[in-house]
Amino acid sequence: MPPRYIGKAKKRVPIKSKKESAARGAGVHGGEFGVFSKTSHPVVLAWMKDCLELWKQAGWGWTLWDFRGHKLDRAMLDLLMAN
16 A cells, blocks of 8 residues: 555644643644654645644744655755755
8 A cells, every 4th residue: 555645734734732731831843753754745745834834823943854765856945945
């Protein structure tokens, strides 16, 4: 079965709860996110785009750790630089 991407809507639930924490003064950071090395590159890019856009809207920082299993191509670099 190929990897299935759940989409941006499912990510909004944990974002909402962390926004509530941030509103009370807690710092929030998307720490060391990455994906399974066998995930297809288009799915990786879609997932990263959604995460980065949501975190940017929330005003949160992030750290990426996963370059080993995925190519850092122009599309990924542009995505990272935009966020």
